[in-house]
Amino acid sequence: MLALGQDEIAKYxxxxxxxxxxxxxxxxxxxxxxxxDLKQLIDKAFERIQVAANGKIYKSDLIGNQVSKEAALPRxxxxxxxxxxxxxxxxxxxxxxxxxxxxxxxxxxxxxxxLANISDESKKELAIRIIDDxxxxxxxxxxxxxxxxxxxxxxxxxxxHEREWKLINRHVENGQVFLTPHETVRLIRKELxxxxxxxxxxxxxxTMIPGFEGSVNKLVSLSKKFITFTVTxxxxxxxxxxxxxxxxxxxxxPHSGRFMLGAFLLSKGQSVEQIAPLFKNAPDYxxxxxxxxxxxxxxxxxxxxxxxxxxCEKLKTQDLCFAIPECDNIINPLQFGKKxx
Amino acid sequence: MQxxxxxxxxxxxxKYYFEHFDLIRVPERTFERExxxxxxxxxxxxxxxxxxxxxxxLLFMQNIPSxxxxxxxxxxxxxxxxxxxxxxxxxxxxxIDAKDLNLSCRENHTVSICNECNQVSKSSEHCLKCNSTxxxxxxxxxxxxxDSSKTEVSKLSEILIDDxxxxxxxxxxxxxxxxxxxxxxxxxxxxxxGSRERSELADYxxxxxxxxxxxxxxxxxxxxSSFPDFNEKGWRGRFSKQVFGSKSKRSKIISELLVNxxxxxQKTLDDVSENIGVKIDPNVxxxxxxxFRLPGSINSKSGLTKILCKNLTKxxxxxxxxxxxxxxxxxxxxxxxEFCLKNKKFGPFINEKVTIPTxxxxxxxxxxxATIA
Numbered sequence: 001m002l003a004l005g006q007d008e009i010a011k012y013x014x015x016x017x018x019x020x021x022x023x024x025x026x027x028x029x030x031x032x033x034x035x036x037d038l039k040q041l042i043d044k045a046f047e048r049i050q051v052a053a054n055g056k057i058y059k060s061d062l063i064g065n066q067v068s069k070e071a072a073l074p075r076x077x078x079x080x081x082x083x084x085x086x087x088x089x090x091x092x093x094x095x096x097x098x099x100x101x102x103x104x105x106x107x108x109x110x111x112x113x114x115l116a117n118i119s120d121e122s123k124k125e126l127a128i129r130i131i132d133d134x135x136x137x138x139x140x141x142x143x144x145x146x147x148x149x150x151x152x153x154x155x156x157x158x159x160x161h162e163r164e165w166k167l168i169n170r171h172v173e174n175g176q177v178f179l180t181p182h183e184t185v186r187l188i189r190k191e192l193x194x195x196x197x198x199x200x201x202x203x204x205x206x207t208m209i210p211g212f213e214g215s216v217n218k219l220v221s222l223s224k225k226f227i228t229f230t231v232t233x234x235x236x237x238x239x240x241x242x243x244x245x246x247x248x249x250x251x252x253x254p255h256s257g258r259f260m261l262g263a264f265l266l267s268k269g270q271s272v273e274q275i276a277p278l279f280k281n282a283p284d285y286x287x288x289x290x291x292x293x294x295x296x297x298x299x300x301x302x303x304x305x306x307x308x309x310x311x312c313e314k315l316k317t318q319d320l321c322f323a324i325p326e327c328d329n330i331i332n333p334l335q336f337g338k339k340x341x
Numbered sequence: 342m343q344x345x346x347x348x349x350x351x352x353x354x355x356k357y358y359f360e361h362f363d364l365i366r367v368p369e370r371t372f373e374r375e376x377x378x379x380x381x382x383x384x385x386x387x388x389x390x391x392x393x394x395x396x397x398x399l400l401f402m403q404n405i406p407s408x409x410x411x412x413x414x415x416x417x418x419x420x421x422x423x424x425x426x427x428x429x430x431x432x433x434x435x436x437i438d439a440k441d442l443n444l445s446c447r448e449n450h451t452v453s454i455c456n457e458c459n460q461v462s463k464s465s466e467h468c469l470k471c472n473s474t475x476x477x478x479x480x481x482x483x484x485x486x487x488d489s490s491k492t493e494v495s496k497l498s499e500i501l502i503d504d505x506x507x508x509x510x511x512x513x514x515x516x517x518x519x520x521x522x523x524x525x526x527x528x529x530x531x532x533x534x535g536s537r538e539r540s541e542l543a544d545y546x547x548x549x550x551x552x553x554x555x556x557x558x559x560x561x562x563x564x565x566s567s568f569p570d571f572n573e574k575g576w577r578g579r580f581s582k583q584v585f586g587s588k589s590k591r592s593k594i595i596s597e598l599l600v601n602x603x604x605x606x607q608k609t610l611d612d613v614s615e616n617i618g619v620k621i622d623p624n625v626x627x628x629x630x631x632x633f634r635l636p637g638s639i640n641s642k643s644g645l646t647k648i649l650c651k652n653l654t655k656x657x658x659x660x661x662x663x664x665x666x667x668x669x670x671x672x673x674x675x676x677x678x679e680f681c682l683k684n685k686k687f688g689p690f691i692n693e694k695v696t697i698p699t700x701x702x703x704x705x706x707x708x709x710x711a712t713i714a
Contacts, residue, residue, distance in 0.1 A: 024401050127551070149530050150505060150530065150531075150542075151531050151534050151538070152531040152533055153531070154541050154542065155534065155538060156539035157541065158537045158538055158541060163552045164540065164552045164555075165548055166543065166544060166545075166551075166556070167544065167545040168544055168548065168549065168550055168551050168555070168576065169539050169543045169551060169552055169554070169555040170555075171575065171577075172504050172505075172545070172575050173504065173575055174504075174505075174506045174577075175504075175505050175506025175507075175530060203506045233487070250475075255624075256622075256624055280472070282356070283456070283474060283475045283476055284456070284476065285475070294586040302422075303422050303424045304424075305423075305424060313537075313540070314537070314540055315629075316549070316550065317540050317543060317544055317549060317550075317623045317627070319625060320622060326562060
């Protein structure tokens with residue numbers, strides 16, 4: 001674990017050992033529930049979660065310089081630790097997820113600032129070490145850029161669906177990808193969120209502490225806001241329509257196309273027997289092979305693995321994507337026509 | 342395929358295998374590989390593990406396979422079912438096939454064989470005799486097909502070496518035994534990446550999914566300074582050379598691009614992609630559990646051997662990958678296309694009985710254009 005100074009812990013509170021931190025500062029959780037001065041911090045923690053739930057980033061006291069640093073720094077860490085206690089007590093996973101993501105984005109801002117810091121070398125070093133320790137990504141500084149190996153880049157960039165993150169749209173040289181500080185940090189956002197999320201999930205849930213109930217109840221009702229319902233139009237996406245049309249015409253749909261169609265229809269609840277006749281016009285149709293392959297996809301034969309419909313990105317690579325405007329914002333054909341209500 | 346044809350192919354293959362054990366070697370880290378094979382007119386047997394050359398040769402002699410395969414992946418337990426194998430890593434592999442290159446020569450040497458009535462016709466989407474659409478296409482690749490495939494291999498190597506920092510000696514090029522080349526990359530930083538990452542790498546190599554901004558064209562307030570320079574590395578450099586042609590034309594062409602605008606630039610990119618993108622089969626590169634034809638084994642689509650190309654420029658598959666015997670055999674041939682093997686010309690044969698060397702007979706029988714008389 002990294003040795004962190006007071007202001008580093010305030011910036012990256014998820015790196016601190018929560019129990020140890022409280023002990024070092026000489027506090028117990030019970031005190032926060034009973035001491036009127038400390039109780040304010042529970043409100044602050046609640047506020048921190050509320051801001052996150054609304055998709056915003058918690059504005060730190062550190063930024064406006066309204067209060068002295070000495071007072072602000074521990075408060076900053078406490079509100080984070082107490083937020084986790086509240087989340088654990090409420091047991092609301094949607095809130096934990098939103099909180100983790102917002103905290104990741106908050107930390108991202110600091111990481112970016114530290115990486116770009118040219119006056120204080122140690123700040124940059126720390127940011128590089130955090131990225132290495134947490135995500136095993138070795139970042140090197142090269143002139144005005146930060147470079148990482150292509151393989152490390154790919155491991156993270158595949159989580160993005162925007163085209164600018166595709167390797168082809170990056171400056172690649174000598175087995176390395178060149179990034180700005182902003183891009184370097186943005187690249188690990190999801191993992192940072194996952195890291196914070198798993199830290200919260202793995203933290204022990206305390207028994208209810210007197211003085212915490214009010215905020216916990218408020219969280220439970222807050223989380224109800226985020227329950228969503230989805231409706232589906234039932235129409236097939238263009239890639240699936242295209243594949244069916246090709247087969248109807250007796251064209252030779254490639255194996256990857258057949259895989260997509262089979263996996264898609266199985267996920268939509270059709271049976272192997274319902275799907276098999278679709279393939280009978282294929283130039284190389286063989287009923288036995290078709291049934292074998294569909295059963296394999298469905299997981300009823302072979303290893304038992306149920307195969308999922310490939311992502312839009314993969315289908316693009318395979319030349320099977322025929323996107324239309326309604327495909328905007330989906331990443332898998334199965335999401336086509338689904339609307340949140 | 343008929344009994345007599347299968348027997349003929351098996352006998353010819355067996356003779357080759359017996360006489361050329363020197364060409365059939367287990368790959369490095371044998372223990373961690375999955376092997377598989379197919380016999381004529383039968384399905385695939387895979388999830389096999391093999392210890393050494395001796396065991397491999399035994400497999401060949403006992404089964405007389407039509408095709409033999411080996412994984413590019415390394416597993417802890419290669420002989421267990423796929424989800425228990427414990428995948429460790431996989432060499433990077435690229436497949437370049439003449440049939441994917443949109444070559445104009447293709448229709449001159451591709452025939453359609455009807456699955457219903459066995460009629461052989463020149464490339465057509467339906468049978469000229471019974472009108473069935475159940476057509477199997479067979480191609481007898483020409484020199485242009487091989488040369489064009491070689492060009493793609495060279496383009497690929499350039500990207501691997503310059504952009505991805507792979508050592509030349511870790512890139513091995515094999516003739517696939519039929520219509521193209523398999524390019525293996527060993528010991529690179531990509532050994533452990535998964536399928537989705539490999540798919541991204543394939544897009545990079547194919548020049549797929551580009552946005553105009555990458556090559557300097559902005560949607561709003563585009564300016565000259567962001568266009569690539571002639572000497573830049575990577576795709577921006579290759580793009581410049583392709584689009585500008587020469588340094589002196591750069592300025593003029595940028596002006597044209599700016600006048601034509603953003604959406605026209607997207608079109609330019611698509612055209613450029615056709616020329617400078619490498620035409621690999623992305624499905625092969627992104628599959629991390631595939632088994633590949635074993636070097637030294639025969640490709641039953643042609644009767645030619647998959648072999649390492651030490652000098653790609655000079656390599657001629659029709660003289661260097663044909664190892665079968667010269668012994669004469671009599672076949673009924675219906676092969677409307679002329680072909681050349683071991684520097685001898687054969688065909689065209691129109692429904693005739695001919696006596697030809699075994700290597701040529703195997704070639705046609707494998708292509709379903711002849712049967713044993």
